[in-house]
Amino acid sequence: AQSVAQPEDQVNVAEGNPLTVKCTYSVSGNPYLFWYVQYPNRGLQFLLKYITGDNLVKGSYGFEAEFNKSQTSFHLKKPSALVSDSALYFCAVRDKTGFQKLVFGTGTRLLVSP
């Protein structure tokens, strides 16, 4: 079965510093990978996706993610964090069996301090 792992429950970073939120995947074949963000008391919002092509994917709000096949990782990155980036981040993979639904990780809380 396809799965993703987010090894960190929480990431703390100071405003202006670069941030990384980690995600590793376990899939058969080529993965379809996604990042979503959830702000407090809100639903999830799509940030970016990797389907094929360039390993560096750019998304909303200045975020980007790097697909690394040899390390089976898809880490979310931003060069300069903002306090408003504080939220819950979910990595997800497309399950290619059956209906191809999304399988989500457990989430990583990002706290950006002023």
Next chain:
Amino acid sequence: DVKVTQSSRYLVKRTGEKVFLECVQDMDHENMFWYRQDPGLGLRLIYFSYDVKMKEKGDIPEGYSVSREKKERFSLILESASTNQTSMYLCASSPEPPGLVNTGELFFGEGSRLTVL
């Protein structure tokens, strides 16, 4: 913009009550989903539907049922609520039919936080 609307943001119910969670999308999407979100467990798929009157079990369907009588509406039903169903429930939709290579982007509602006492 795509809008997925969940009728209730916060609900408090008693054990044994029948609970309906309603979800409506306005973009004519074929696929609709119900997830529950719990701390440390992420999002887990309860049920999904890829067409009117069609439904498929997700990873944790026990204790739940669904109804999709119209394309835009997908309801989650707790026949007899229990305290372990206290959770945040998220509805989502997507435009692609199954079986195609597609983007996989889901559009989520704001969530319904259910407390069962």
